[in-house]
Amino acid sequence: MKRLTALTLAFAATLAALPAFAQDTLAKIKEKGVLTVGVKNDYKPWGFLDPSGKIVGLEIDLAQEVASKIGVKLEMVPVIAANRIEFLRQGRIDMILATLGDTAERRKQIGMIEPNYYAGATNVLAPKSAGLKKWEDLKGRKVCAVQGAYYNRRVSQVYAPELVVFPSVPDGLNALQGNNCVAFLFDDTLIVSTLSGGDPKWANYEMPLTSEDPQLWAIGVRLDDLDGAFGKLLKEMSADWHKSGKLLALETKWGIKQSPYLIETNRKLKGGA
Amino acid sequence: MRTAATDLPVLKPFRAPPIAPSGLAAPALLGAGLVAGVAIVFAASLAVAQATGPAMRDGAVTILLRWLPLIFQGFLFNLLISVLSMALGTAVGVLFGIGQVSPSAALRQPAWAATQFFRNAPWLVLLFYAMFLLPFEISLGPVAIAFPAWVKAIIGLALPVAANVSEIVRGGIRSIPSGQWESAEALAFSRRQTMWMIILPQAVKRMLPPWMNLYAILTMATTLISVVGIQDGLTVTRAALVAESRPELMLPMYLLLLLMFFAYCYPIARLTMALERRFHVKG
Numbered sequence: 001m002k003r004l005t006a007l008t009l010a011f012a013a014t015l016a017a018l019p020a021f022a023q024d025t026l027a028k029i030k031e032k033g034v035l036t037v038g039v040k041n042d043y044k045p046w047g048f049l050d051p052s053g054k055i056v057g058l059e060i061d062l063a064q065e066v067a068s069k070i071g072v073k074l075e076m077v078p079v080i081a082a083n084r085i086e087f088l089r090q091g092r093i094d095m096i097l098a099t100l101g102d103t104a105e106r107r108k109q110i111g112m113i114e115p116n117y118y119a120g121a122t123n124v125l126a127p128k129s130a131g132l133k134k135w136e137d138l139k140g141r142k143v144c145a146v147q148g149a150y151y152n153r154r155v156s157q158v159y160a161p162e163l164v165v166f167p168s169v170p171d172g173l174n175a176l177q178g179n180n181c182v183a184f185l186f187d188d189t190l191i192v193s194t195l196s197g198g199d200p201k202w203a204n205y206e207m208p209l210t211s212e213d214p215q216l217w218a219i220g221v222r223l224d225d226l227d228g229a230f231g232k233l234l235k236e237m238s239a240d241w242h243k244s245g246k247l248l249a250l251e252t253k254w255g256i257k258q259s260p261y262l263i264e265t266n267r268k269l270k271g272g273a
Numbered sequence: 274m275r276t277a278a279t280d281l282p283v284l285k286p287f288r289a290p291p292i293a294p295s296g297l298a299a300p301a302l303l304g305a306g307l308v309a310g311v312a313i314v315f316a317a318s319l320a321v322a323q324a325t326g327p328a329m330r331d332g333a334v335t336i337l338l339r340w341l342p343l344i345f346q347g348f349l350f351n352l353l354i355s356v357l358s359m360a361l362g363t364a365v366g367v368l369f370g371i372g373q374v375s376p377s378a379a380l381r382q383p384a385w386a387a388t389q390f391f392r393n394a395p396w397l398v399l400l401f402y403a404m405f406l407l408p409f410e411i412s413l414g415p416v417a418i419a420f421p422a423w424v425k426a427i428i429g430l431a432l433p434v435a436a437n438v439s440e441i442v443r444g445g446i447r448s449i450p451s452g453q454w455e456s457a458e459a460l461a462f463s464r465r466q467t468m469w470m471i472i473l474p475q476a477v478k479r480m481l482p483p484w485m486n487l488y489a490i491l492t493m494a495t496t497l498i499s500v501v502g503i504q505d506g507l508t509v510t511r512a513a514l515v516a517e518s519r520p521e522l523m524l525p526m527y528l529l530l531l532l533m534f535f536a537y538c539y540p541i542a543r544l545t546m547a548l549e550r551r552f553h554v555k556g
Contacts, residue, residue, distance in 0.1 A: 042508075042515045049512040051339045053346070080502040083404075090409045168511045174520035194518075201520075 025222070026070070026230040029094055035072050037063040038079035038093040042168055045193075045254035046099055058254045059097045062117065062219075062241070066095075069237060081148035085109055088220055095234070096220035101150040103215075111226030112218035113234045115242055115269075119261035121211035122151040125176065125191045125202075126183035132208040135159050142181040144172040154213060155185060177201065192257040214261070243269040304543065315532060318524040333522055337529060340513040344526075347506035348533045350423075354505070355492040358427045362434025362491075363484070369435060370442025371468070384439065391436035397497050403429025404501045426498045434491055441483045445476035478552045485545045489538045496534075506530050 029035050039059055040047035047057040055076050067074035077093050084100065087093045088110055102112045124143065126132050138161040145152050145163050156163050164181050166172040176184040188211040195202055219238065225231045241247045242265045251258050322333035331339075372384030391399065407425045411418045449472050457467040499507040510530045514523060 041504075042512045044515050044518060048516040049343070049509070050516065051343060051513075053343050078502070078504055078508075083502045086405070087409075092409050168515055170511075170514040170518070170520050170523055173518075174523045177520055197518075 024229055025094060025225045026228070026233065029070060029072055029230070033072050034075050035063075035067040035070060035095075036075045036077060036093045037066070038084045038087055038096045038098050039063060039076045040080075040098045041078040043099050044169070045256060047097075058250050058256070059099070061250055061253075063097050065241075065246075066234065066237060069233070085220070088222060094221075094230070100218055100220050101215045102218040103150070106220075109223070111221045111223050111231060113221060113226075113231065113238055114218070115235075115238050115265060116216035116218045117238055117241060117247060118217040119214050119259065120187040120189055120217065121214045122155065122185065123188040123191055123207050123209055123211045124183035124185050125173075125194065125205055126208055127176075128204050128206050128208075130182050130208075132183060135209055135212065138183065141183075143183050143185050144175045144181040145185040146172050149185070149187075150215060151185065151213060189256050189259050193255055196257065197255070216261075239269060242266055304539070308539075311528075311532065311535060315525065315528045318528055322519075322521045322525050333519075333525060336517055336519070336522060337525060340510075340517075340526070341529070344506060344509050344513065344530060345533065347504065347509035348530065350504070351495040351498075351506045351534075352492065352537065354423065354427060354430065354495045354498065355488070358430040358434055358495075359488050359491055361427060362431040363438050365431065365435035366438025367442055369439035370446070373439060373443040374446050376464070388436045388439040388443075391432045392440060394433065396430070396433050396494055397500065399432045400426065400429035400497055400501060403432070422501070422503050423498075426501065426503055430491065430495065430498075434487065437487050438484065441480050441487070442476075444483075445480035446472055448479055449475050482545045482549045482552070485541055485548070489541045489545075492538055492541075493534055506533070 039055055040057075041049050041055045043057075045057050046059045047055055050056050055078065060076065063076065064074055077087065079087055079093070079096070079098050084093075084096050084098050085106070088096055096110070100106075100112075102116055106112070124132070124138070132138070135155075136159060138155075138159045141161055142164050143155075143161040145155075145165050146169055147165050147167050152163060152165065155161065163185070164175065166175060169186075172184055172186075175181055188207065191207045195205065195207065219234055221231055221234065242262070245266055247262050248258055248266060251262065319333055319337070369384045369388055372380045373388060375381045375384070403425050404422065407420060407428065409420050409422075411420055446468075453471055453475070454467060457471050462471065496505060496507040499505050499511070502508075507530065510526055514526055
């Protein structure tokens with residue numbers, strides 16, 4: 001009998017463990033005194049490690065802003081593309097600030113905070129000697145890419161290059177330098193930052209194509225938070241970041257070339273005010 | 274020993290001939306060569322990185338030293354995971370292994386089936402199942418017990434370990450001559466007594482080397498957890514590479530981690546070989 005009770009209890013516990021977030025997230029965060037944010041720690045300069053083991057970067061600065069605004073401590077959970085949405089829905093994290101592309105497919109699962117805090121587009125980094133002129137030149141040639149990047153699928157479907165996928169950016173860049181592929185598929189602002197970094201290694205490389213497929217990045221929250229107090233706060237903050245030029249300043253701070261999307265949104269919001 | 278005095282050959286004490294007399298020196302030399310080889314490759318890759326890196330920035334050695342503490346911490350986390358999943362896997366595996374030699378079919382068959390299933394499933398796939406099927410939190414009424422990712426990883430890695438331990442235990446028990454069982458029965462030992470007091474103590478010696486082998490394999494396999502997003506040594510190494518944006522550091526950085534694992538696992542392998550020699554019984 002005792003065993004049966006225990007079994008029933010265990011079963012009930014498993015049921016209870018299923019997501020149940022009727023409670024307001026903002027109130028819950030304040031009650032806990034901690035804001036838990038899913039961040040990247042392998043995507044420089046948005047989120048990366050410093051030698052002391054701390055995670056730093058542009059997105060971390062934004063997360064810290066949110067935590068300070070609510071008046072709680074910031075806890076960062078390193079996430080990868082494969083687990084961030086699951087973590088959010090389970091309640092392991094309160095929000096995602098991890099190079100999350102704002103796609104229609106994802107909008108069915110989680111809430112995306114607007115205005116989006118960043119937009120990137122797709123381009124390639126290639127040696128000048130490769131002589132690439134247009135995207136179609138990539139057809140059938142080896143192109144290095146990074147695992148889990150949203151643009152991989154579209155590029156391989158539209159231009160049919162032979163994608164060689166690496167687990168992280170340095171592995172891919174290393175392969176490019178070793179002439180294992182003709183180009184490296186990447187976010188255009190990051191390519192610009194790499195090329196303008198002054199490293200002689202990249203002196204003979206260029207970004208030869210027209211950037212394509214602009215992709216907005218967004219802070220992700222649970223669907224029922226999107227119109228709740230927490231979502232509202234984030235939307236206000238995000239608009240404010242654009243308007244005050246905070247995002248542009250952060251780009252400069254982290255050595256990213258000011259992106260057209262941010263410049264334009266800044267102008268638009270300022271004009272409206 | 275009185276028996277030695279007799280000239281009847283039958284009563285002379287049995288002395289096993291030494292096994293592989295040169296066995297001790299040769300692997301030791303080979304081992305030293307191996308260590309030297311790895312060190313040379315490491316030094317060479319470091320030198321290349323140092324030479325090809327941009328002159329105005331930090332040298333490869335400086336950068337490696339800067340990240341060493343963090344990578345080592347990550348490596349220690351791998352070891353912690355390996356020890357805990359080995360402990361869990363061994364506890365479960367021993368039960369399964371004994372179950373596999375049980376006279377009761379109701380015990381034997383499930384134990385056999387579970388062993389076969391988990392032994393022949395890819396480790397990474399089992400790890401994925403553990404990560405995504407277990408809840409992240411179990412709430413018992415008002416108390417919520419957190420179920421962090423690393424605990425799930427331990428469970429995920431313990432599954433194949435348990436199945437392999439189960440086979441090691443079954444094999445160890447089976448390797449004890451049936452005469453032992455028969456004489457124990459003749460001396461009115463119960464089955465349980467025979468198992469715990471006579472068979473297992475002898476079998477443990479034979480199980481130890483393969484068990485240690487399994488542990489070394491598990492330790493190296495713990496880097497799999499980096500795939501499911503846990504911050505282990507490999508994840509940290511990769512993050513360090515991203516932070517430095519220096520592709521030429523890739524080889525030395527990964528080799529640094531590799532050396533840590535090698536320095537830990539190689540002595541285990543040597544000890545296993547030594548134990549195997551010591552416990553070797555001539556069939």
